[in-house]
Amino acid sequence: MFGSSLSFVVRSLFDQSDRPFLLMFRDKEEAAYYLNDLEQMVGESDVLFYPGSYRRPYQIEETDNANILLRAEVLNRINSRKKPSLIVTYADAVFEKVITRKELEKNTLKVAVGDQISIDFINEVLHEYEFRRVDFITEPGEFSVRGGIIDVFSFSNDNPYRLEFFGNEVDSIRTFDVETQLSIEKQKKITIIPNVENKFFRDKRESFLDYISKETVLFIQDTELLVAQLDKLFSKAAESFEKLNATVSHVSPEELFVDRKTFLSQAELFTVVELGSNASFEAKENFTFSIQPQPSFNKQFDLLLSNLSENRSNGIRNYLFSSNETQAKRFHDIFES
Structure with a gap:
């Protein structure tokens, strides 16, 4: 399939289905191309991007906060049991294992308007989640307290929340803009989750395929190239692990990352649609599209x-x-x- 033809096919199938879709591509650039298509066709609220969180294994200081936020949003959406979504991802992202559903549920604070809950309690929970208390919040993982108001930037939302209290009752919740401090939208209930890539959760992890529902339909763009990338990433992780300081305890690559064998064995438990001419799984049906690439017009x-x-x-x-x-x-x- 060429150009945006895959996007049209996926959009049509998604409209007719009540199951979640997971589209896996070889790299971030390819995933971003289809993400842009599908956001236009399906709508941004139902299309989610699941990126990798860091550039090199075991280099936690190189994590990308924007990507951690996107990953947390996806995990939170899956846990929320809302309408099935269409998730776009790539090899580097599924390579990283994630916090288990049980651990995420346990470390999620749910707050609704009208709840009887004290500011001191929320302050204590946020400290347990390793949120930093600051005067003015600017990024995920921060919170501030001013009188009967708590501002908190959860890892599950693009914008921070402002909670106003009347005594020990949550009087109002709304999102607001960090730059202008102006309100964006009122909320009836919210979830506050910590940084799911935090070292605190590193020994309680599972693969992304273990995390998602088995009802999910997997679309894989060239399975062999994707698993070859997983092999390459795993080899680099093992190499980095060997060079780590032996006096400090570190979690092994097998516990943090997914290799080819694990991915293929877990993918077999799903409905898989392979995109390309070479199949890695036994095919029950084959579909051929009579599609040709667009000729090059060179602006003529x-x-x-x-x-x-x-x-x-x-x-x-x-x-x-x-x-x-x-x-x-x-x-x-x-x-x-």
């Missing part, structure tokens, strides 16, 4: 018009898709002139 609109006319002569109906209205109007004006 006469070549584009010629191609569209040729298609029409051959009984092919042409559809042109634009990412925004301005682009669509530009095409309209070009064809009209």
